Amino acid sequence: MPRVISNETLGCPxxxxxxxxxxxxxxxxxxxxxxxxxxxxxxxWGEMNASRSVxxxxxxxxxxxxxxxxxxKDGNVEVLNPCNNDLxxxxxxxxxxGSSPEDNEISGLHLFRxxxxxxxxxxxxxxxxxxxxxxxxxxxxFPDARADSKDDAAPKTWKACGSGELLVGKVDGTENFxxxxxxxxxxNIWDLEQCTKIWSxxxxxxxxxxxxTPTWFTCAAFMSNDDHRKFVTGTKSHQVRLYxxxxxxxxxxxxxxxxxxxxxxxxxxDGHTVYVGNASADxxxxxxxxxxxxxxxxGKCSGSIRSVVRHPHHQVIASCGLDRYLRIYDxxxxxxxxxxxxxxHLTGLVFDSGFSGEEIAVANTEVxxxxxxxxxxxxxxxxxxxxxxxxxxxxxxxxxxxxNREKVSEGEEVDEVRSKKTRDHxxxxxxxxxxxxx
Amino acid sequence: MGFKRRxxxxxxxxxxxxxxxxxxxxxxxxxxVILPSMIKNKDKRAKVYAKQKHEKKxxxxxxxxxxxxxxxxxxxxxxxxxxKMVPKTIENTREADETVCRPDDEELFAxxxxxxxxxxxxxxxxxxxxxxxxxxxxxxxxxxxxxxxSVIPNSDYRKRGTxxxxxxxxxxxxxxxxxxxxxxxxxxxxxxxxxxxLPNGPTAHFxxxxxxxxxxxxxxxxxxxxxxxxxxNNFTTRLGNRxxxxxxxxxxxEPNFRGRRVVTFHNQRDFILFRHHRYIFDVKEDKxxxxxxxxxxxxxxxxxxxxxxxxxxxxxxxxxxxGTFDTKGGEFExxxxxxxDTSRRRFFL
Numbered sequence: 001m002p003r004v005i006s007n008e009t010l011g012c013p014x015x016x017x018x019x020x021x022x023x024x025x026x027x028x029x030x031x032x033x034x035x036x037x038x039x040x041x042x043x044x045w046g047e048m049n050a051s052r053s054v055x056x057x058x059x060x061x062x063x064x065x066x067x068x069x070x071x072x073k074d075g076n077v078e079v080l081n082p083c084n085n086d087l088x089x090x091x092x093x094x095x096x097x098g099s100s101p102e103d104n105e106i107s108g109l110h111l112f113r114x115x116x117x118x119x120x121x122x123x124x125x126x127x128x129x130x131x132x133x134x135x136x137x138x139x140x141x142f143p144d145a146r147a148d149s150k151d152d153a154a155p156k157t158w159k160a161c162g163s164g165e166l167l168v169g170k171v172d173g174t175e176n177f178x179x180x181x182x183x184x185x186x187x188n189i190w191d192l193e194q195c196t197k198i199w200s201x202x203x204x205x206x207x208x209x210x211x212x213t214p215t216w217f218t219c220a221a222f223m224s225n226d227d228h229r230k231f232v233t234g235t236k237s238h239q240v241r242l243y244x245x246x247x248x249x250x251x252x253x254x255x256x257x258x259x260x261x262x263x264x265x266x267x268x269x270d271g272h273t274v275y276v277g278n279a280s281a282d283x284x285x286x287x288x289x290x291x292x293x294x295x296x297x298x299g300k301c302s303g304s305i306r307s308v309v310r311h312p313h314h315q316v317i318a319s320c321g322l323d324r325y326l327r328i329y330d331x332x333x334x335x336x337x338x339x340x341x342x343x344x345h346l347t348g349l350v351f352d353s354g355f356s357g358e359e360i361a362v363a364n365t366e367v368x369x370x371x372x373x374x375x376x377x378x379x380x381x382x383x384x385x386x387x388x389x390x391x392x393x394x395x396x397x398x399x400x401x402x403x404n405r406e407k408v409s410e411g412e413e414v415d416e417v418r419s420k421k422t423r424d425h426x427x428x429x430x431x432x433x434x435x436x437x438x
Numbered sequence: 439m440g441f442k443r444r445x446x447x448x449x450x451x452x453x454x455x456x457x458x459x460x461x462x463x464x465x466x467x468x469x470x471v472i473l474p475s476m477i478k479n480k481d482k483r484a485k486v487y488a489k490q491k492h493e494k495k496x497x498x499x500x501x502x503x504x505x506x507x508x509x510x511x512x513x514x515x516x517x518x519x520x521x522k523m524v525p526k527t528i529e530n531t532r533e534a535d536e537t538v539c540r541p542d543d544e545e546l547f548a549x550x551x552x553x554x555x556x557x558x559x560x561x562x563x564x565x566x567x568x569x570x571x572x573x574x575x576x577x578x579x580x581x582x583x584x585x586x587x588s589v590i591p592n593s594d595y596r597k598r599g600t601x602x603x604x605x606x607x608x609x610x611x612x613x614x615x616x617x618x619x620x621x622x623x624x625x626x627x628x629x630x631x632x633x634x635x636l637p638n639g640p641t642a643h644f645x646x647x648x649x650x651x652x653x654x655x656x657x658x659x660x661x662x663x664x665x666x667x668x669x670x671n672n673f674t675t676r677l678g679n680r681x682x683x684x685x686x687x688x689x690x691x692e693p694n695f696r697g698r699r700v701v702t703f704h705n706q707r708d709f710i711l712f713r714h715h716r717y718i719f720d721v722k723e724d725k726x727x728x729x730x731x732x733x734x735x736x737x738x739x740x741x742x743x744x745x746x747x748x749x750x751x752x753x754x755x756x757x758x759x760x761g762t763f764d765t766k767g768g769e770f771e772x773x774x775x776x777x778x779d780t781s782r783r784r785f786f787l
Binding site for chain 2: 022023048050236263279280298301302303323324343344
């Protein structure tokens, strides 16, 4: 049998992906063109330094003023502009004394998307968690692009686990709840407002041979954006587990995936498909309602998958990992669309959804620069008006993108309508059958 | 075997192209030609076939002669001799690979500077190797290990006992070993090699085959205890580079040239051939110049010679794992998968 993988979907929809690697570089890969282009590396940011290896990244991909937070191995967290790599501010998780972060690396990072309306200055809230279980939530305000940022009061900190290693730190779509878990730490959910633990999982019972598998969570994902109660986790013992907070403390559903540890897991916006990647370079889609394999993504991938991300608008997922490649797959056909060689061990991946293939990204940065300049000229006095001033400019550029987004969403809606129709039709036929039987 | 057929198709086209260049029969004539396979009488068929074969041989010799003559003539006339044809091999028609290292790549060097072998290769740490076996080890296993010990300087052998490999890794870390080699034996024959970089280096699993021990090599030499020189051939891609550096980190970085010992890791089509030699420069009287020399002193000619010291074996990379040995929880940097075998001209090292 020929083992040739035929590529039916040539080219790739316009996407912009930022990858982070073990040398601390940020690489921007873009596929331009209206219809189908080939992704290429456009930019490389940062200097090569192994101690600044990126451990976690989180992005707030709004259309205006997108922000990107990056956690480094040396304990620094940086907030950047993902369009042009302007550093907004940076701080160390371990305080200014710089205690050695040898065995206490950052394991999770989340940049909050919702913003407080009443504030006049630009600010952002960051959640970080370290391996020893220290979770901290801090709000930082930065008046302009300069580095003179100030912390908003003291950061909220708490311990998410007594012993063990915290490896997973996730925040749900509504950004009210956080999920933590790791090695010898059962998954638990915290209310981020009150900083209290509201739920914790129970380890599954011993199997029929009386063997207890130690808890070791490696990744997690919430199933839908506005529901914190359903989430899937991947474990070191190659198990994927679905938890439902409202049902029980033990997993509702669990199934095995190959023989090696599960390293990456992501949900699909349709609410029931999950993409699972493991340490021996297998990537597959599962239907979480039944736990059945939908199909695997074959892409000649040879190294452990560190990160899988679904594009918010396009029917595309991307994976990256230790084989130094960024791979982009079509979700529907599960075919490899393209693979980009990025030279280093990749640790993370983020999609910029505001990118539509045209020169908008560049325009975006230019506009930003302009606003910054105006801000500089007007000085400190009119800081309060900055928001209002920025707003019309932003609207202008956002219109184009909005149109693009609408197109996509319309297309999806049409699909949905169609599927609904077909479903209805099926139901009707079923009913007819029933009546006939009666 | 689909890919083979595809490849064959390509070759077939080439053959046809060549045929077109030669003065060949046209199709009508070709139809009239009687092939030996069409003759039913065996005696006759054999005769016809032998005749055909002989004709082909004669033709080939003629061609070679004509080529040589043309070359000689060109040399006499002082012209450029016609270019020699380079045979097509699988290696030189290898599929283009974007992961091949380029010397102008800054990121490559930054990555190399940050990798796990760097302290050893920068001579900050002297390599110290612990060799052990799988649980059951007999006949060729111990012999192979004693030869490995003679190849790798500063290496110790410890009995495996019933210890877990993870425990052994812990022990070796504590004792400041820089790598750990585990020889796996199956049916009293070494068949796999596991090399673990310490303290946090990668773990490489090799299939070991074609093992010939020293005493089975004719005219073998006995190695000395000098530090050997190291030759790493054809490790071109990023993965190959990493594996090559891994091998390099097993040996001390200051070769003692007085010992004239060479250890070679030669990569050919993803198979790594291990050889261990001793070389010598023989100083011989040149017979021709001796006859011609008028000043009485015979001219001397230096002629290098090689002597194999064994063992020799072939390695094939099965997996390369990130971190120390952990088959269940470890992350693999490279695993071979059947879907990657799309062509026999695709290599990974």
